[in-house]
Amino acid sequence: MLRVxxxxxxxxxxxxxxxxxxxxxxxxVVAEAGDGIEAIDAARTHKPxxxxxxxxxxxxxxxESTARILTEVGDETRIIILTTFDPDEYIxxxxxxxxxxxxxxxxxxxxxxxxxxxxxxxxAMLDPTITRRLIARFAGxxxxxxxxxxxxxxxxxxEREVLEAIADGKSNVExxxxxxxxxxxxxxxxxxxxxxxxxxxxxxxVVFAYECGLAKVGARDVGF
Amino acid sequence: MLRVxxxxxxxxxxxxxxxxxxxxxxxxVVAEAGDGIEAIDAARTHKPxxxxxxxxxxxxxxxESTARILTEVGDETRIIILTTFDPDEYIxxxxxxxxxxxxxxxxxxxxxxxxxxxxxxxxAMLDPTITRRLIARFAGxxxxxxxxxxxxxxxxxxEREVLEAIADGKSNVExxxxxxxxxxxxxxxxxxxxxxxxxxxxxxxVVFAYECGLAKVGARDVGF
DNA sequence: TCGCGCCTCCCCTAAAAGGTGGAGGCCGGC
DNA sequence: GCCGGCCTCCACCTTTTAGGGGAGGCGCGA
Numbered sequence: 001m002l003r004v005x006x007x008x009x010x011x012x013x014x015x016x017x018x019x020x021x022x023x024x025x026x027x028x029v030v031a032e033a034g035d036g037i038e039a040i041d042a043a044r045t046h047k048p049x050x051x052x053x054x055x056x057x058x059x060x061x062x063x064e065s066t067a068r069i070l071t072e073v074g075d076e077t078r079i080i081i082l083t084t085f086d087p088d089e090y091i092x093x094x095x096x097x098x099x100x101x102x103x104x105x106x107x108x109x110x111x112x113x114x115x116x117x118x119x120x121x122x123x124a125m126l127d128p129t130i131t132r133r134l135i136a137r138f139a140g141x142x143x144x145x146x147x148x149x150x151x152x153x154x155x156x157x158x159e160r161e162v163l164e165a166i167a168d169g170k171s172n173v174e175x176x177x178x179x180x181x182x183x184x185x186x187x188x189x190x191x192x193x194x195x196x197x198x199x200x201x202x203x204x205x206v207v208f209a210y211e212c213g214l215a216k217v218g219a220r221d222v223g224f
Numbered sequence: 225m226l227r228v229x230x231x232x233x234x235x236x237x238x239x240x241x242x243x244x245x246x247x248x249x250x251x252x253v254v255a256e257a258g259d260g261i262e263a264i265d266a267a268r269t270h271k272p273x274x275x276x277x278x279x280x281x282x283x284x285x286x287x288e289s290t291a292r293i294l295t296e297v298g299d300e301t302r303i304i305i306l307t308t309f310d311p312d313e314y315i316x317x318x319x320x321x322x323x324x325x326x327x328x329x330x331x332x333x334x335x336x337x338x339x340x341x342x343x344x345x346x347x348a349m350l351d352p353t354i355t356r357r358l359i360a361r362f363a364g365x366x367x368x369x370x371x372x373x374x375x376x377x378x379x380x381x382x383e384r385e386v387l388e389a390i391a392d393g394k395s396n397v398e399x400x401x402x403x404x405x406x407x408x409x410x411x412x413x414x415x416x417x418x419x420x421x422x423x424x425x426x427x428x429x430v431v432f433a434y435e436c437g438l439a440k441v442g443a444r445d446v447g448f
Numbered sequence: 449t450c451g452c453g454c455c456t457c458c459c460c461t462a463a464a465a466g467g468t469g470g471a472g473g474c475c476g477g478c
Numbered sequence: 479g480c481c482g483g484c485c486t487c488c489a490c491c492t493t494t495t496a497g498g499g500g501a502g503g504c505g506c507g508a
Contacts, residue, residue: 095359114335123352124359132348134358135319156454169428172495184457191496201464201495204393204448206430207439211446213316215434217360222435224428380484396465408487415466425465425494 002120003030005046007039007062008054008082013105017052017082020109027116036060036068043069043077049120051079052112053099055090063090067097078119091130101125152212154196160214162189166202167209169224226344227254229270231263231286232278232306237329241276241306244333251340260284267293267301273344275303276336277323279314287314291321302343315354325349376436378420384438386413390426391433393448 004021006029008014018029030046033039035057043051051069055062066079080101081094094102100119103112104127115125126134155163158179165175172190176183190202199205209215228245230253232238242253254270257263259281267275275293279286290303304325305318318326324343327336328351339349350358379387382403389399396414400407414426423429433439 100356100359111338118352121352122356124356125352126355126359128342128345128347128349131350131355131358132324132346134355135324135348135350158455166427167431169424169431171425181455182457184459185455187496188456191498194496199448200393200395202427203390203430206427206434207391207393208446208448210430210434210439210441213441215431217434217437217441222432224423224432382485405485406487408489409485411466412485412487415468418466 002027002050002116003046003048004028004116005031005033005039005042005048005051007033007036007042007051007057007065009034009057010054013054017112020112021052021116024113027113036062036065039065040069040073043073047074048077050116051077052116053079053081055081055083055094063093063097066094066099070098080115080119080125091133102130103127151197152214155193159189159193159196162186163193163205163209164214166190166193166205167215169206226251226274226340227270227272228252228340229255229257229263229266229272229275231257231260231266231275231281231289233258233281234278237278241336244336245276245340248337251337260286260289263289264293264297267297271298272301274340275301276340277303277305279305279307279318287317287321290318290323294322304339304343304349315357326354327351375421376438379417383413383417383420386410387417387429387433388438390414390417390429391439393430 004027006014006018006021008017011034014032014034018032021027022029030048031042033042037059039051039053039062040060042048051066053062053066057065060068062081066081069077069079075098078100079098080103081090081099082103082105083090084105091102101115101124103115103125107115107127118125152160161179162175165178170178172186173183175190176186179186190205193205194200194202197205197208199208206215210217228251230238230242230245232241235258238256238258242256245251246253254272255266257266261283263275263277263286264284266272275290277286277290281289284292286305290305293301293303299322302324303322304327305314305323306327306329307314308329315326325339325348327339327349331339331351342349376384385403386399389402394402396410397407399414400410403410414429417429418424418426421429421432423432430439434441
């Protein structure tokens with residue numbers, strides 16, 4: 001059962017969203033709040049799975065409220081930002097604040113419900129126009145058309161496995177252990193990885209792995 | 225009426241998607257293609273509004289095909305990339321190639337239909353996990369910055385500079401050169417970075433730098 | 449069947465990296 | 479003034495890497 005908190009200063013809007021969500025068998029609206037302060041209190045009290053958060057509110061706006069809930073209360077709660085108007089001015093702040101969703105209030109009810117389920121499952125849901133903008137920004141950032149994949153393709157399967165292990169911060173001995181082979185073999189593989197990719201040492205190999213997408217930020221725990 | 229081209233090397237899958245879409249009153253499947261070459265030809269001939277493009281195909285894969293259609297045929301056509309498996313390895317290339325959507329094949333039919341209408345209207349539709357990744361990348365930090373930031377704060381300014389240089393793939397000598405200090409000094413800094421952060425070697429330091437956001441994917445050129 | 453690529457392991461050497469301890473200079477707070 | 483943190487360097491030592499060989503086994507296609 002997904003536990004949802006609805007935050008909006010307009011009682012009618014609030015009730016509308018709450019009713020739409022309550023109609024779903026797997027969703028329960030555990031509380032409502034009329035401003036940012038109430039929202040933080042309610043988040044602390046009820047620990048909802050998802051919060052629907054309006055931006056324009058008295059006392060404390062939805063973005064500030066979002067940031068404070070995620071840092072002070074806990075980041076297990078997923079927050080979807082709702083807005084009536086043009087998202088331009090808010091979207092960047094919202095994403096930085098840690099929102100998992102950003103949608104316009106005029107979306108159809110089933111989309112809202114889908115958004116709640118999506119963010120609860122760890123995904124993110126943005127308004128399509130925002131997604132497009134993010135993509136454009138992202139694609140623009142990656143200026144050079146170099147295809148690192150091609151360089152990766154030159155590696156054998158085993159070598160790629162070794163490279164992944166290197167990008168995991170493992171030493172040769174640890175790699176040998178993980179792949180059930182001898183340390184000498186690992187050294188052989190490491191050498192061919194470096195020479196095939198034109199790298200000098202394993203540190204550069206780690207950089208390469210991250211840059212070409214073989215290693216992904218957030219996909220691991222830096223515990224070492 | 226939205227004119228759609230369906231591209232997939234598996235005829236059954238292709239027909240399935242085509243039938244789902246054809247059931248919609250405002251959508252018409254104008255052509256189907258079984259590989260990337262056929263896709264380009266069909267795009268040139270029919271000028272569809274939206275193309276559903278599988279990635280894995282003989283001759284020319286979906287990503288290459290996407291890039292060529294957008295550059296050679298025209299960019300009025302919106303392209304949605306479909307994949308069965310883990311999107312991680314393809315997503316960066318897909319977005320760079322200019323795709324407007326990237327979804328897994330296991331989405332419910334109504335979502336697929338919604339995706340087609342969304343991208344045709346100028347929006348973008350990504351799988352929720354990808355959206356989340358994009359947001360994380362955009363925000364640059366997102367939670368993890370808190371934890372790792374604390375560990376980063378233990379470093380002095382100079383040590384952080386050295387760590388950045390390490391994350392750039394530089395050797396100790398190169399770092400000394402870049403910072404106008406002696407190699408021995410670099411070794412001192414490297415040692416304190418490793419011990420302060422609880423890391424074993426510079427490869428782990430590179431991993432740490434990427435994970436905590438000190439180094440960012442795409443912010444550099446892997447030329448070495 | 450023969451070759452070829454891949455995986456496995458061994459030898460050797462040289463270079464780089466990491467650990468420890470110490471030293472001097474500089475600056476800011478107590 | 480004195481102390482402490484920071485930056486700068488040095489020397490000595492051990493461990494880890496990287497490079498260059500070679501070699502056997504195995505599967506697969508010519």
